Amino acid sequence: MTNYFSSDFKLGILGGGQLGKMILYETRKWDIQTKVMDGSKEAPCKIACNEFVLGDLLDFDAVYSFGKDVDVLTIEIENVNVDALEKLRDEGVTVYPQPEVLRTIQNKATQKLFYRDNSIPTSEFSRFAYTSEIKESIENGGLRLPFVWKSARFGYDGQGVKIIRNISDLEGLPNVECIAEQLVDFKNELAVIVSRNSKGEAVTYPVVEMEFHPEANQVEYVICPARINEKVAQKAQHVAKQVSNAFEHVGLLAVELFQTQEDEILVNEVAPRPHNSGHYSIEASYTNQFEQHLRCILGLPLGKTASKVAGVMVNLVGSEGHNGNVVYENIEDILSQEGVTPHIYGKKQTRPFRKMGHVTIVNENMGQARLVAQEVKEKIKVISK
Amino acid sequence: MTNYFSSDFKLGILGGGQLGKMILYETRKWDIQTKVMDGSKEAPCKIACNEFVLGDLLDFDAVYSFGKDVDVLTIEIENVNVDALEKLRDEGVTVYPQPEVLRTIQNKATQKLFYRDNSIPTSEFSRFAYTSEIKESIENGGLRLPFVWKSARFGYDGQGVKIIRNISDLEGLPNVECIAEQLVDFKNELAVIVSRNSKGEAVTYPVVEMEFHPEANQVEYVICPARINEKVAQKAQHVAKQVSNAFEHVGLLAVELFQTQEDEILVNEVAPRPHNSGHYSIEASYTNQFEQHLRCILGLPLGKTASKVAGVMVNLVGSEGHNGNVVYENIEDILSQEGVTPHIYGKKQTRPFRKMGHVTIVNENMGQARLVAQEVKEKIKVISK
Structure with a gap:
């Protein structure tokens, strides 16, 4: 067993956005050394990692030289140079998710063909x-x-x-x-996060339900657990696990699904990393998705994925008509509600529909959580001044 | 209302140990700029703050010059130069907890006299x-x-x-x-964390029960909620609030209490900051103590202090006979138990009884959490190699 804690072990993370930032909460919690690369000097990950490297994630040389001295390499965004990852893997660096999984997922056509070849239901x-x-x-x-x-x-x-x-x-x-x-005629858009380690152990998170913003095509509410019947939930978890197993994927795999009018489950697309649909887990789950991702890629036992309480997540996206230095309006109002936790990603500049943060609402009672989420969404404004 | 989030607002924190490190999870979550001072180059807070200053917390000039350019100044350890804090406060820096509260608490004789003068029950x-x-x-x-x-x-x-x-x-x-x-003949050692803001709003956390290591005089288990009757719990919360109000304290005040054989509640001592007895709150509470401390000192609405689930906290202290580079043994074993979260503070060197981390065990069922905590304590070893 590798000694990860307060040791010389070094985890590399490609991408320094909000997902990386939230992974860093967990590496800090366990005192795991990290090195992060991102293309922006103002990346949210710039602090809280042990070493920050400015570099182009799609550039072979940048990714290769970044990864050479890390022990395990992972990603927080899937659009990275896969050739470099393959070379690093061949030279002995542990790379999770595996480069071939990333290659298949990066291209939506090969992703769809993969589902077809593996008898995974998809449109x-x-x-x-x-x-x-x-x-x-x-x-x-x-x-x-x-x-x-x-x-x-x-x-x-x-x-x-x-x-x-x-x-x-x-x-x-x-x-x-x-x-x-x-075009699928669906009742619900659902998502299931599967966590899987190199031994092939796989555990799914509960099914979440997603509501999209009609214009921005971005998730507006993520609701956990989804308000669907148990049979549909089990089918969704089964299909999601099937995808993770077909990829022999190591790490988190967020599987976005359609629940059709006939209660069929179809895979829409996947993300091989922590995902917006799992942010609720920080406040609601026994093991949050970022810690679980570390457990997967480091070969640690998988954590309990059940929830302590119901959770609803609201994305904070930039308001239309606002570009410039961000101001979060009415945040103190929403903090006066019980069980409300804002997460501010640290992007200094807002622009319309840019993901600037999210708010999680937890409650013993799902109905109450959903009500508060609506208030949060209506009150808080992400603007520039 | 000050705009704290992704703004130029700067919070200063005196002390860069594990409490500061856990405060920084919250300032990162809200993208609040921070500046931290500590006397050690290897302080756990060295990364994840925006600016780290090496300096002696008891030195007037060091503290004064550190605090001059921050908007709000707080502490994570009470042994700091109070004269400098008073000067900074007089010059317009918001200092919470207030310097006079720190002055009273720093001296155990004046602390006891304060209880006596304010009719607060104490031995x-x-x-x-x-x-x-x-x-x-x-x-x-x-x-x-x-x-x-x-x-x-x-x-x-x-x-x-x-x-x-x-x-x-x-x-x-x-x-x-x-x-x-x-010498108090007590049934239980209890603690109550009171959160209070400058408007005088005060909310207490549930009463926790502490078990001390007989030799090291350090807390071995913190159990939330304490297994005491409701009447005693209410009395404990009442007394704790009385202390916070008497100080007109702003921030978190951890009040350690004795429950006597006659179910009297006596104040033992207090800490004007996040406290070891509140670490369970990260996993178990709706609002963890570190976020609550920020809410208090920034004048934000106080969060819900109730628990989602039962929590037991085990301190990880260095084993006797071990000095040197730390190794955490059997940590993977404990990670295979449900609801177990280790926190590794990031001190590279262990020594006997040094606080190196803690483990929180949460469960819907308190009895089960307590059982797992015992296993955690027995299995995990903090040694050097």
Whole structure:
């Protein structure tokens, strides 16, 4: 057993945003040495790690030289240079999630093919080398409207996704590798975080329910546990575990799911890391997702994923029409409510829909938590002054 | 309302040990800028603050120059230069806890006199300018054996406290200002943390029960809630609040109490800051003590102090016979138990009885939490290799 605590062991983290920042709470708690790389001098991870390196996460040389002297390398964002990770792994650095998992996930087309190849339920889709091929396919009768267009690469937080209802909706899209996905008529969007270690032990978190902001395509509320029946919950957890096992993934895998009108469960997409849908776990769970990620990648026993109390998470995103130095309005009002915990990521500049923080509301009673969450959402404003 | 979040506001913290480190989790969570001073280059707070200053906490000039450019100044250890704090306060820096509260508490004789003057129940005591005066007082019949000798200044973690059963026990004690306290025949040692803001709003945490290590005079288990009847719990919370109000204290005040055989509550001593007896709150409470301390000193609404689940805290202290680079043995074993969270403070060197970390065990069922705590305590070893 490696001695991780107050030792010379060094964990490398690619990416220095809010997810990395919250991983650092846990490395600090256990006094695990960390080295973080990010492309921004103002990355939220800049302090609280032992060593910060400014570098381009997509650059082979930057990632390779960053990873050479760490013992275990992980990520907090999936868009990193995978070739460098493979070379590091081949040279003896432990890399979790595994480079091949990242490679498959980075491309939405190969991700979808992976589900198909592994008999994982997902919506129908077609793959195109260029967006320009789509029009022809519709005209040939090969593809029917409406559908969801997704660029194969670098879709993140609503970028690179568009619902196509008419051919004219295709105008202005980048001419890139993409997929056209069947538009799923769903009752709920759900998510399940699976934690899995290298021994193949896998434990799922409870199913959460997500409500999206209609314009920004960003999660507005995450509700744990989801208000669904036990049978659907079990099916969702089963499917999520199936994905993690198919990847033989080590670390956290956040699996976003559709619950269809017929109570089918379809995999939408996955993120191989701590995830927005698991932020509630800091206040609500026996083991929060960031600690659990460390347990997975360090080969420590997996923690208990059950909740102590019900949790609702509200994302704090920049208000429309505001660009500049951020001010959080009415935060003192929301602090006067019971069980309310704001998390401020530390980004100094706000812009419309930028993820600036989140607020977790916990309560013994889910209904009460959801009510307070609504008040929080209505009161707090992320603006510039 | 001051804008604390992602702003230019700066909080100063005197002391950079484990309490400061855990305060920094909360300032990071809210992106509040911090500046920390400690006398050690290896202080656990060295990272995760925005600015670290190496300096002597008891030195007037060091404390004064440290505090000049912060907006609010607080402490994580009470042995700091109070003259400098008074000057800073007079010059407009907000200092919480207030310098006069620290001055009273720093001296155990004036602390006891304060209780007496404010009709706060505490054990009988006599005050001596020098330890050498005690012998005479015993011989004159003014003082009866046994009693507890405490040096008036700088008693911390079992230093400066001795039970005197025979005159010969006085041998070797430093000849300093001291008190002789009646030895209380108690059923339980309890503690209550009171959180109070400048508006005079005060909220207490639940009563905890403490079990001390017989040799090291350090807390071995902290159990929340204390296994006492409701009437005693209410009395304990009432007395603790009385102390906080008498001081007009702003911040957290940890009040250590004796529950006598007759269910009287007597104040033993207090700490004007987050406290070992409140560490369980990180995992068990709706609002942990460190966040609550910030809420108090920043004039934010006080958080809910109730617990989500039962909590037991075990201190991790250095094993006897071990000095040097620390190794935590069997930590992976304890991580396989449900609801177990180790906190490693980050001190690289262990020595006998040094506080190196703590482990919190939470469970819906107190009995189960207490059982697991026993296993944790028996398994984990803090040694050097």
